[in-house]
Structure formats: structure tokens, C-alpha cells
Amino acid sequence: MSDSIERLYQAVIAAKDLDPATSRTARLFQRGPAKMAKKLAEEAIEVVIDAVSGKSDAVIRESADLFYNLAVLWASAGVKPEDVWREMERRERLLGIAEKLPKSPVKLPKPAPVPVVRRRIVALENRLRKR
Numbered sequence: 599m600s601d602s603i604e605r606l607y608q609a610v611i612a613a614k615d616l617d618p619a620t621s622r623t624a625r626l627f628q629r630g631p632a633k634m635a636k637k638l639a640e641e642a643i644e645v646v647i648d649a650v651s652g653k654s655d656a657v658i659r660e661s662a663d664l665f666y667n668l669a670v671l672w673a674s675a676g677v678k679p680e681d682v683w684r685e686m687e688r689r690e691r692l693l694g695i696a697e698k699l700p701k702s703p704v705k706l707p708k709p710a711p712v713p714v715v716r717r718r719i720v721a722l723e724n725r726l727r728k729r
């Protein structure tokens with residue numbers, strides 16, 4: 599999958615300086631990051647709506663549009679696909695370590711009950727009173 603996204607990203611980079619009249623990508627670059635972000639958000643919502651409606655084919659189509667608009671926003675923000683893959687690999691390494699930790703909170707052995715030494719205050723007070 600990452601190969602497809604990397605090819606798409608390269609295609610976006612190649613198209614960004616084309617004629618906006620004929621290239622959607624060039625048009626998005628001409629209109630700027632706010633428009634790119636709006637389109638990305640719209641695609642994300644379309645994926646959500648189709649997924650909730652159980653329309654798997656539409657989810658596939660809209661996901662491809664989502665990846666396209668994400669690649670456009672990445673390019674505009676100076677983010678490369680490998681930057682994202684590196685972050686994902688870092689998280690995977692961390693999770694891998696975490697997976698070796700016990701999932702439940704570590705159960706410490708209950709400390710032995712400390713015998714409560716009841717100060718014989720009452721007896722002492724009685725003794726003092728008798729003096």
C-alpha cells in the first residue's frame with residue numbers, strides 16, 4: 599500500500615505546477631492549504647457516512663479520494679510519505695515493547711498486616727489518677 603501512496607504522492611508533486619484549468623491538483627495548490635484541508639475533511643466525512651451506511655464499495659472509492667487529498671495536503675505541508683512511515687514504525691516499536699509488559703496493572707503482593715500496638719493509654723491514665 600505504501601508504494602501506491604508514494605506513487606500517488608509523486609504524481610501530486612509532478613502535477614502541482616500544471617495548469618489549474620486542467621489539473622485538479624494544480625487547482626488545489628492554487629487555492630491553498632485551507633481548500634486542501636476542506637477537501638480532505640469532506641472526503642473523511644464521506645468515508646465515515648458510507649461506512650456507517652454499510653456501503654463498502656463507496657468506502658473504497660472515497661478512501662482513494664481521501665488518500666489523494668491527504669497526499670495533496672502532505673505535499674503542501676512539506677511532509678513526505680516516508681516521514682509518516684517512520685513515525686508509524688516508531689510507534690510500532692514502542693507498542694512492541696509495551697506488548698511485553700503485563701497487560702493488567704502489576705499486582706504487587708499485599709504487604710503483611712502491621713500489628714497495631716495499642717498504647718495502653720487508658721491503663722496509664724488510671725495509674726496516674728491513683729497516685
Ligand SMILES: N=c1c2ncn([C@@H]3O[C@H](COP(=O)(O)OP(=O)(O)OP(=O)(O)O)[C@@H](O)[C@H]3O)c2ncn1[C@@H]1O[C@H](COP(=O)(O)O)[C@@H](O)[C@H]1O
Pocket residue numbers: 606609610613616620621622623624637640641662663666667
Ligand atoms: N489520484 C487522484 C485523485 N483521486 C481523487 N481525485 C479527485 O478528487 C475528487 C474527490 O472527489 P470529490 O467528490 O470530492 O470531488 P467532486 O465532488 O467530484 O469535485 P470537487 O467538488 O472536489 O471539485 C474527485 O473529483 C477526483 O477526480 C483525484 N485527482 C487526481 N488524482 C491523481 O493526481 C495526479 C494529478 O492529476 P491532476 O490533478 O488531474 O493533474 C494524477 O496521477 C491523478 O491520477
